[in-house]
Amino acid sequence: MGNFIGREEELGALQKxxxxxxxCMAVLFGRxxxxxxxxxxxxxEKNKCKSVxxxxxxxxxxxxxxxxxxxxxxxxxxxxxxxxxxxxFDSIFDFMAEEAESRRIVFVIDEYPYLAKSxxxxxxxxxxxxxxxxxxSNLCFILLGSLVSFMRNDVLxxxxxxxxxxxxxxxxxxxxxxxxxxxVPNYNxxxxxxxxxxxxxxxxxxxxxxxxxxxxxxxxxxxxxxNAFFSEEQIKTVITSERSNPVAYNxxxxxxxxxxxxxxxxxxxxxxxxxxxxLKNLIAAEIIERRETPKPYYIIADSMINxxxxxxxxxxxxxxxxxxxxxxEQKVKQKLHEFMGSVFExxxxxxxxxxxxxxxxxxxxxxxxxYQNSVKIGKEIKSVEIDLLGLDGKKYVLAGECKFKSxxxxxxxxxxxxxKIDFLSALNLxxxxxxxxxxxxxxxxxxxxxxxxPLAQMY
Numbered sequence: 001m002g003n004f005i006g007r008e009e010e011l012g013a014l015q016k017x018x019x020x021x022x023x024c025m026a027v028l029f030g031r032x033x034x035x036x037x038x039x040x041x042x043x044x045e046k047n048k049c050k051s052v053x054x055x056x057x058x059x060x061x062x063x064x065x066x067x068x069x070x071x072x073x074x075x076x077x078x079x080x081x082x083x084x085x086x087x088x089f090d091s092i093f094d095f096m097a098e099e100a101e102s103r104r105i106v107f108v109i110d111e112y113p114y115l116a117k118s119x120x121x122x123x124x125x126x127x128x129x130x131x132x133x134x135x136x137s138n139l140c141f142i143l144l145g146s147l148v149s150f151m152r153n154d155v156l157x158x159x160x161x162x163x164x165x166x167x168x169x170x171x172x173x174x175x176x177x178x179x180x181x182x183x184v185p186n187y188n189x190x191x192x193x194x195x196x197x198x199x200x201x202x203x204x205x206x207x208x209x210x211x212x213x214x215x216x217x218x219x220x221x222x223x224x225x226x227n228a229f230f231s232e233e234q235i236k237t238v239i240t241s242e243r244s245n246p247v248a249y250n251x252x253x254x255x256x257x258x259x260x261x262x263x264x265x266x267x268x269x270x271x272x273x274x275x276x277x278x279l280k281n282l283i284a285a286e287i288i289e290r291r292e293t294p295k296p297y298y299i300i301a302d303s304m305i306n307x308x309x310x311x312x313x314x315x316x317x318x319x320x321x322x323x324x325x326x327x328x329e330q331k332v333k334q335k336l337h338e339f340m341g342s343v344f345e346x347x348x349x350x351x352x353x354x355x356x357x358x359x360x361x362x363x364x365x366x367x368x369x370x371y372q373n374s375v376k377i378g379k380e381i382k383s384v385e386i387d388l389l390g391l392d393g394k395k396y397v398l399a400g401e402c403k404f405k406s407x408x409x410x411x412x413x414x415x416x417x418x419x420k421i422d423f424l425s426a427l428n429l430x431x432x433x434x435x436x437x438x439x440x441x442x443x444x445x446x447x448x449x450x451x452x453x454p455l456a457q458m459y
Contacts, residue, residue, distance in 0.1 A: 033204030174201030224324030
């Protein structure tokens with residue numbers, strides 16, 4: 001296996017489970033291309049153990065049975081391959097129980113939702129084997145799934161047949177900005193941050209970037225060429241996998257990307273009578289997010305999807321005619337800092353939460369949220385937006401501002417921030433400022449008691 005990055009916590013949890021005697025079960029889930037299979041393959045490689053890795057796909061029951069049977073024999077008894085044939089999943093699972101009586105075997109079913117949908121009895125069948133035959137064996141059973149809602153509800157849910165059987169349940173998240181940086185070691189911190197924004201920390205996307213090449217060249221090739229990896233078809237797969245009516249989902253995302261963030265605005269822009277079902281699915285897939293402010297609104301949570309709809313899709317005609325490089329240089333490149341605004345806020349939030357309890361953070365916080373409110377000043381209504389609001393329970397304790405721009409965080413930026421926090425009803429409120437390009441001497445002198453964090457310090 002090539003260079004493996006991050007996932008120490010996940011590998012450690014799997015190893016601890018594996019080292020115990022007897023049967024064990026792990027359920028790992030997370031969005032597509034996040035690196036679930038790579039993680040489990042690394043775990044198997046590390047332990048040099050006997051293993052069966054079966055990948056479910058959209059096939060009939062008989063096709064899945066045949067493929068799983070072949071995989072089991074090839075891995076555990078290649079001398080029997082072609083000589084015996086399993087006539088049911090029961091017979092495969094009985095064989096697994098026998099093979100694992102005296103030795104540790106790892107049995108992986110990848111993309112389990114496909115198997116469960118083709119074989120509706122599968123959850124109950126696995127429950128029977130776990131409770132009766134496998135529990136006496138040395139089998140290490142691992143279920144992987146990309147359909148997060150199915151894994152949570154139909155596998156781990158309180159009414160699911162497999163509820164309570166797993167010794168380990170783990171949601172595999174995208175890489176954070178620090179681990180993402182390890183994929184592009186030759187880049188400077190600004191370029192590493194932009195790669196994080198363009199990929200959202202998804203392993204498969206990160207693997208497409210070659211830090212031996214200039215960042216602009218990577219972006220042009222991967223997003224703005226006729227054979228781009230991040231193509232319209234790739235985007236469709238991310239958005240509409242396991243969901244019908246792709247046009248509806250695309251319309252909702254396009255509306256949000258173009259500034260229609262309130263429910264009524266999205267509904268009007270799409271021309272749909274009911275967008276609740278699609279919104280619910282997009283939120284569950286972690287593609288969009290509902291922000292709970294006094295006036296709730298929606299954002300595109302997947303930064304790669306956000307970049308594509310805001311900056312790539314509008315240039316589709318030029319890209320398809322071979323003019324993608326010109327389009328990028330003339331219309332997109334100068335907007336990368338603008339795009340990175342919300343990404344930088346997420347990075348700052350991660351920085352705060354990962355450093356709670358250290359000298360880097362001036363107070364204790366339990367959560368960090370965005371703040372939006374409207375206040376009345378005389379006859380006027382003033383909108384107050386604060387990038388980062390640190391909470392200790394329900395108490396405001398920390399306010400933060402983020403600037404991802406070529407200029408240093410300056411006097412005007414500081415005064416605007418100080419004006420906004422005056423509207424917060426909080427005592428002894430601490431402040432933290434994040435900046436791509438550092439801080440002017442004025443800010444360093446006048447932001448007394450503030451934590452000042454340049455981008456380079458975040459890595």
